[in-house]
Amino acid sequence: MLEIDQISLRLGGRPILDKVSMRAKDGELCVLMGANGAGKSTLLKAIAGEYAHYEGDVRLHGKNLRQLSIREQARSRAVLSQQIQLQLPFTVAQVVMMGRFVYGREATALDQSIVTYAMELLQIPDLQDRSYLTLSGGQKQRVQMARVLAQILETPDLEGMHYKGKKMLLLDEPVTGMDIRHQQLSLQLAARLARQGVLVIAVLHDFQLAAAYAEKVVLLHRGTVYKQGKSTEVLTEPVIRHCFQVSVQVLAHADYPYPLIVAGLPEKNIHSHNNHTMETTTNNSLAEQWIQFREANPRTRIRDAARRLNATEGQLVAAFTGKGVTALQSDFRNILPRIPALGRVMVLTRNESCVIERKGAFEEVNVENKHVGLVLGKDIDLRMFLNHWVYGFALTDDESNGFKRSIQVFDAQGEAVIKIFAQPETDIAAWDQLVADFSAPEQSTEISVSPAPAPRPNAADIDKTAFLNDWAALQDTHDFFPMLARYRAGRQQALEIAAGKFTRKTADSVIKTMLEEAAATGLEIMVFVGNRGNIEIHTGPVKKIVEIPGWINVMDPDFNLHLRLDDVARCWVVEKPSVDGTVTSIEVFDAQEEMIVQFFGKRKPGSPELQAWRDLVAKF
Amino acid sequence: MEKRTGLIILLSVLLILIIIVATGTGALAIHPLQVVAILLGKIGMHLPVAYDETMPAILWFIRLPRVILAVLIGSGLAVAGAALQGLFRNPLADPTLIGVSAGASFTAVLMILLQASVPVLRNMYIMNIATFGGAFVTALIVFRISRTGGQAMMTTMLLAGVAINALCNAMTGFLTYNANEEQLRSITFWTLGSLGGASWQTVSGVLPFILLPVILLPRTAQALNVFALGEREAMHSGVKTAALKTQLIICATMAVAAGVAVAGIIGFVGLVVPHIIRQIAGPDHRILIPCSAITGAILLTLADLISRTVAAPAEVPVGIVTALVGTPVFIWLIIKQKKLTIA
Structure with a gap:
């Protein structure tokens, strides 16, 4: 059992990990994922005992990491790092034998047989007398894998012993540089070790490998745990889009017990419902126009900019659908009761001349009345005329277009009715779940806007x-x-x-x-x-x-x-x-x-x- | 294991033979058998070999201390080279290249200048300890500079060495410029690197500083092997890296400093010897360190032999001999390393 409680770590004054907590069980293959710079490798290194200055606690098999000596740690866990730079011409067998260092100065017959066994498992016995320096990148990776395996094993037989509560294996991008067959073999090996009770933690970049092999996925985002759980819970479209800024398709296939994750559909398929290619082009250019306009006029508000671009704010937002913007179903009576679960938000309402912004809990939602919906919380207090709520979108943070994570609703004229912005305290997982649940089946990059109805004429004479x-x-x-x-x-x-x-x-x-x-x-x-x-x-x-x-x-x-x-x-x-x-x-x-x-x-x-x-x- | 013992025995025999030959060579030639007879006579075993009355005195008071000094300094330099290469995880590390010798040399010159006013510095041990301090500081600086993220970078290491060398040489130059006639003579004599003037006193002054590393360093061999994977990987495998690094720097600089203090800068032994051993027996430090010690002794004894016979009765400083042999090997090493990087 590995328990990580609220560890925070700064490197060179920069916060890299911020109150990360996670658990991994013996016999579990736990995969750390996240975009570059999310803190995966740093977290793995912290678990490996490389840093002394972290806050919080790491406990391995019930013992605090700080209390374990280097040798005690080496006897209970092995680490496969990225990019090992060995510049001396050791032979493959010598390198693998280095895994046995902590068990004694002179190699015993047991050490020798474990080394031979590890080389066999990684299919490198043929290379054993070759100089490490002459190997290819993938071969080197396998030799290193054999070395850490030799450090973990206590008998020359994978199934010969149960390691529950005894051993942990940390793998930092173990399959980088391997061909697809050896990727599969390596992860199958990791899974076999897990079945023998070894606690395996691996940093992986490949969603598919993670989905196929991980019992648990911990997704890091900007130094914090964004979501952890089963791969089916974590590797969902909105979560991946949020953490990696790419759109993916998460598909189910009858022959596979795990989700298939495919990166970004080709452009034309995203707009496949859109039969008028011309319109798509126009809309793409509206998105581009906005980005260009924003570069030239960084301080102009989107509402005024939309007017300058001869569009409405709603059309501008819609133009980014599929690029960080998700069109929502117009089922606002069902969406609104879900918003309290997001926690603290900021609600913005505006008209031509006035903007109001209030932060706090979005509570006491009542949408029973046919004409007017109510939010009667102590912070957020709204009267909502839901027949004017026509187009809903979920936006994510995006530097290029200046969008912030929010839910925005527009009326039939494309004018903003309400905007609900995420705050630092907002429950992002709940947010993403809401977006996932109410994502519109058709993700169109355009909305049709109608001119405002003529104002109802006032009565000419009144009693x-x-x-x-x-x-x-x-x-x-x-x-x-x-x-x-x-x-x-x-x-x-x-x-x-x-x-x-x-x-x-x-x-x-x-x-x-x-x-x-x-x-x-x-x-x-x-x-x-x-x-x-x-x-x-x-x-x-x-x-x-x-x-x-x-x-x-x-x-x-x-x-x-x-x-x-x-x-x-x-x-x-x-x-x-x-x-x-x-x-x-x-x-x-x-x-x-x-x-x-x-x-x-x-x-x-x-x-x-x-x-x-x-x-x-x-x-x- | 067999290979290791075999090689050590072979090299040891070679060393003894060379010691005998070297001791016998000089203005007064002494036959190897006579050398053996005289030496065994010292411990009470008398062989039926005739030798001249003057021979034992020359052998004992002039030749042997010099040869023993060459043996000690040679093995010290070679072991230091092997240790530094292990520490930097790079076969190009060498006490002269990375500035350790220059640091020791600067301190030694400083000591020579100060000897006039501070007589206690004439003491061999104090001189050695001070030189060791200078060498230690430079080694530490170069190691710190060249290390980025737990990995010693080869280019940074060599550049840091160039910088430290330049700085130490400048400071040594400044001291030399300000020296008087007499100081100048002993500085010049010393800087060129010579084993002349060796006596049993010099030998005993150097002995502990070389013996200690030669005994201690082989004990780190297994950890040094794992250290070749990288500092982090070594730690993950159970090597107490902080302690190992301290031990390596102390031992290596101690051996280098002792040599520099008595004989000046003798380059390339630390670079070439471990390299030759690696070519023969591979990079395993369990073989590398002891074999380097013996081979370093052989090489420096031979170099000293050349230095005092090639232009006899004049002496070519031994540092020049080792540089003449060492530089081509160094260039060849660089080219090999280059090819390796490209591949």
């Missing part, structure tokens, strides 16, 4: 008295929108009607004044930012208010608000009666009479709004 009476009789703020709908009144139109009674216009500067006063007094407020498909709400204090020309921002650790002041055309103070007393808000509109943002004092159903908020708004 003002009746309307104001209804307003006065409001029981709940949620009744307000249905009331507007009943009168077919535009929101701004309604505020105009109620001006002097329930509403009053104020200067645009109230936004800044209000935010700064709330920040200064610690007043808890609510901020509503929405678009056609979603409203995101922040409830709580605001702390750091930053004004830059044209914008006002809240820059708190878990809450960000970016409001484009240039777009603000009108501000209203609005009062709505309710059973809990009057509810006062500040509503901000743009020149097209679209609502940009709404501010309330913090309140809960059943209790009146904060007096401090009323006092603050009363000043305007």
